[in-house]
Amino acid sequence: MWLIVLRAVWRKSALTWLSYWLNGLTGIVNYYIIFALLFFGAKSIGAGAPHLGNSLDTLFASYVAWMLAMAGCYDLAWNVMDEASTGTLEQLFLSPVGYKWVAFSTEMFNFLSTAVTVAIVVVSLVVTTGQTIHLDVLNVLPPMLAIYLQAVGLGFAIAGLALIQKRVQYPIQVVQFILAAFVLMPSTMFTWAKYLPLSMGKDMLQEVLMEGKSFWHLGSGSIVVVTAITALYMVVGLGCFSLAESAAKRRGLLGHY
Amino acid sequence: MITAADETEFLSVQHLSKSFVNRQRTVHAVTDVSFQVRRGELMGLLGPNGAGKTTIIKSILGLVKPDAGTITIDNVDAKANPKYVSQKVAAVLEGARNVYWRLSTWENIAFFAGLHGLSVSKHKDYFEYLLEVLKLQDQRHTPVRNLSAGYKQKVAVACALAKRTPLVFLDEPTLGLDVQAGYDLREALRRLQQEEGRTMVVSSHDMHFVQNICSRVVIVSGGRIITDKSVQDLLSLFQKRVYRITIARPDGIAMDRLADDVRQRFPQATFAFQGDTLEVSIHLDHPTDLYDLFDILRAAQATVNGINQTEVDLETAFLKILKGEDTLCG
Numbered sequence: 001m002w003l004i005v006l007r008a009v010w011r012k013s014a015l016t017w018l019s020y021w022l023n024g025l026t027g028i029v030n031y032y033i034i035f036a037l038l039f040f041g042a043k044s045i046g047a048g049a050p051h052l053g054n055s056l057d058t059l060f061a062s063y064v065a066w067m068l069a070m071a072g073c074y075d076l077a078w079n080v081m082d083e084a085s086t087g088t089l090e091q092l093f094l095s096p097v098g099y100k101w102v103a104f105s106t107e108m109f110n111f112l113s114t115a116v117t118v119a120i121v122v123v124s125l126v127v128t129t130g131q132t133i134h135l136d137v138l139n140v141l142p143p144m145l146a147i148y149l150q151a152v153g154l155g156f157a158i159a160g161l162a163l164i165q166k167r168v169q170y171p172i173q174v175v176q177f178i179l180a181a182f183v184l185m186p187s188t189m190f191t192w193a194k195y196l197p198l199s200m201g202k203d204m205l206q207e208v209l210m211e212g213k214s215f216w217h218l219g220s221g222s223i224v225v226v227t228a229i230t231a232l233y234m235v236v237g238l239g240c241f242s243l244a245e246s247a248a249k250r251r252g253l254l255g256h257y
Numbered sequence: 258m259i260t261a262a263d264e265t266e267f268l269s270v271q272h273l274s275k276s277f278v279n280r281q282r283t284v285h286a287v288t289d290v291s292f293q294v295r296r297g298e299l300m301g302l303l304g305p306n307g308a309g310k311t312t313i314i315k316s317i318l319g320l321v322k323p324d325a326g327t328i329t330i331d332n333v334d335a336k337a338n339p340k341y342v343s344q345k346v347a348a349v350l351e352g353a354r355n356v357y358w359r360l361s362t363w364e365n366i367a368f369f370a371g372l373h374g375l376s377v378s379k380h381k382d383y384f385e386y387l388l389e390v391l392k393l394q395d396q397r398h399t400p401v402r403n404l405s406a407g408y409k410q411k412v413a414v415a416c417a418l419a420k421r422t423p424l425v426f427l428d429e430p431t432l433g434l435d436v437q438a439g440y441d442l443r444e445a446l447r448r449l450q451q452e453e454g455r456t457m458v459v460s461s462h463d464m465h466f467v468q469n470i471c472s473r474v475v476i477v478s479g480g481r482i483i484t485d486k487s488v489q490d491l492l493s494l495f496q497k498r499v500y501r502i503t504i505a506r507p508d509g510i511a512m513d514r515l516a517d518d519v520r521q522r523f524p525q526a527t528f529a530f531q532g533d534t535l536e537v538s539i540h541l542d543h544p545t546d547l548y549d550l551f552d553i554l555r556a557a558q559a560t561v562n563g564i565n566q567t568e569v570d571l572e573t574a575f576l577k578i579l580k581g582e583d584t585l586c587g
Contacts, residue, residue: 001374008371012360019359087354090320091416095372096343102372249322252277252286252312255350 005097009105017113024117031121035063039129060131061206062183064118065147069179069198071114072151076103076159077172084166090255099245100238103159107152115144134212142215142223143208146230147201151179153233154197160244164253197233200226266332267456268294268317268424273326275312286312288480290326296423297454299446301461301471301488303575309480310460311350314426318348330424347373347417348426352433353409355416358402362393362412365401369416380421387415391445407438414442418449424456431463439463443470464572474571476578484578491574498542499567502550504535505560515557522549534562 017024042059083089093099119135126133134140158175162168179198187194187203194200204226207213216223248254273290276283287309294300304310315321317328319339328335335342349355356365366384367377377384388394391411396404401412410430417425427446431439447470450457461467467474468488476484484491504515512535516528519537523546529536541547554561 004371004374004376007376008368011371012357012364012368015360015364016357086358087351088357090315090318090350091348091355091369092372093320094318094343094346094348096340096374097372098340246322249320252275252315252321254320255315 002097002101005095005101006105006108009102010109013106013109013113024113028117028120031067031117032124035121035125036128038063039125039131056131057206057210058184058186060125060133061210062202064122064144064209065183065198065202065205066180067118067121068114068144068148069151069183070176071110071117072107072148073155073158073175073179074172075110076107076152076155077162077168079103079106080159080162081166081169084162084255087255093254100156100241103156104152107155111145111148114148115141118144133209135209136214139208139213139215140205143201143205143226146226147198147205149230150197150201150233153230153235153237154179156234156237157240160241163241163244163248164251166253166256194225195229197229200229265296266293267296267298267330268458269327269329270313270317271327271329273313273316273323273328275309275316275321275323285480287316287323287477290477290480290482292475292482292485294424294456294458296456297450298473299450299457299459299471301459301467301474302477303461303464303467303474304477305579308477310477311428312480313477314348314350314428314458314460318346318426319343344373345422346424346426347420347422348428349413349417349430350426350428352429353401353406353413355413356401356409358409359400361398361400362388362404362408362415363397365412365416366419370419370421373420373422375419375421380419383421384419387418390448391415392441405438406433407435407441410434410438411442411445414446418455422455425458427457427459427461429461430459431461431466439466442466446470464570464575468571476575478579488571491578492571498544499538499540500547501565501567502537502539502554502561503563504537504554505533505562511557515553515559518553518557519550522553538567 038059039056042056080089083092092102095102122133122135125131154175158168158172162172182196182198183202185193185196185199187196187200194203200222204215204218204222207218208215245254270293271291273287274285275287276285278284290309290313302310302313312321316323316326317330317335319335319342330342330345333341357368360368363384366387370377370380370384388397391414393408393411393415396408396412401409404412410433414427414430417427430442430446434442443466446457446459449455450470459467459471471488473487474484474491475482512530516535519526519528519539523539523541526537526539529538539550541550551561
């Protein structure tokens with residue numbers, strides 16, 4: 001049953017994605033323009049600085065991580081608000097596999113579509129900026145998935161808030177700045193920072209994407225830690241969502257908008 | 258295949274209560290509600306706005322947590338086994354808003370059936386059957402946003418039925434439908450119920466719709482059940498007591514005085530002068546009241562031209578029950 005639900009969700013997500021193809025295209029253009037401005041701005045400010053190359057690598061990897069984090073974190077909360085306003089949210093809660101699996105299936109499709117978006121943006125940026133990257137799918141996907149799933153964990157917590165409050169568009173806009181702060185936090189400089197969401201994943205992504213290292217040779221300790229951090233934020237996010245779901249059912253707010 | 262309700266209880270709601278706190282004010286949405294639905298039965302859940310119908314349905318579906326009470330579906334406790342229960346129930350809760358307007362009819366059916374673990378490859382024939390019964394074949398590939406309100410509603414019903422659950426809730430299935438679309442939906446549900454024997458609970462303001470498809474109605478008001486009867490019993494309860502009496506208007510009879518005398522004894526009587534006749538519509542609380550009426554007419558020397566029992570529909574019965582008039586009936 002779980003696989004049939006996954007397949008149904010992916011099929012519907014693909015149809016919806018195709019139906020809103022212009023949104024996808026606009027997203028790619030927006031991400032490209034924002035990064036181009038950041039990149040050339042940083043380059044002109046830091047011209048002649050000795051570590052500019054490293055800084056630009058960090059900027060590149062951080063931007064990719066931020067794109068993933070935004071997609072993972074926002075999509076869930078946005079879906080809850082959107083489905084509640086259109087009237088389909090309660091139908092998803094009626095699925096025997098539970099809403100969490102339906103939402104997780106949607107997020108897995110979203111990861112793939114975001115990965116395609118990221119790939120297009122990254123290749124376009126490489127062409128524009130002349131930056132060198134190492135786009136080895138088998139090495140790049142694991143840290144990308146870790147970043148994305150940590151963001152999904154946060155997204156479940158925010159989606160829980162959206163279940164109760166529904167109109168949380170404005171408060172959750174602040175979250176994009178918090179995500180940026182997590183992404184920019186260098187876990188290699190501050191040991192404690194790697195336990196924050198996104199930070200360690202981004203550093204691993206930078207090593208793989210910009211420095212050409214193999215993910216599987218970053219050290220088993222690091223891989224275990226990033227996996228544990230990912231699991232921790234998923235569990236915390238799902239826990240918050242369960243509490244919010246229970247409160248929404250108690251207060252009769254599930255289908256309200 | 259079951260073609261009519263059998264005596265087995267399929268859904269049981271016992272002492273269900275639910276209150277909501279709204280701005281420090283407690284609203285008792287449902288208070289001590291108990292009823293059963295037999296396997297294969299098509300039951301109507303009626304009540305004015307805010308009566309608690311949707312809260313009852315959502316509590317059964319697990320979308321609202323009740324404060325008290327037990328719900329069992331097929332003898333399984335819904336609270337202890339939510340997953341089992343969700344495999345047994347489907348619902349249309351917000352009519353056409355329950356489906357994705359960007360997707361086509363077929364894509365919606367495939368998605369919602371998939372959410373219940375039913376693959377298109379295995380259940381294609383059944384989905385085709387639903388399209389045929391609901392007259393949606395020509396709309397199969399049309400995006401829902403391009404369909405009329407009636408078709409959208411039918412797509413929502415098809416999506417709920419496509420899950421092939423033994424128990425289906427239809428909350429306001431005729432909302433916004435014109436007469437023809439309402440008729441089509443009614444006939445489709447009647448046919449599906451007869452051919453598949455599914456248990457259905459229909460909540461609607463459309464009394465004509467409910468009267469035509471439901472065998473039994475539960476009426477709720479103020480969060481409490483005020484009546485739980487078969488449609489036939491409900492109608493006959495009032496049918497026996499409502500009379501229309503036509504009186505000739507010969508010279509010399511003071512019709513105004515006659516009307517006053519009748520009104521004094523039967524305050525709810527209504528009068529309509531039609532040419533040379535007076536038509537009195539009267540609801541008698543007790544069968545023997547008819548003698549009192551005739552005494553008044555005889556005293557006034559009125560000539561009775563005709564006396565008829567008035568046909569009562571579900572809407573009339575429903576309104577009378579809400580006014581508490583059923584307690585007056587013997």
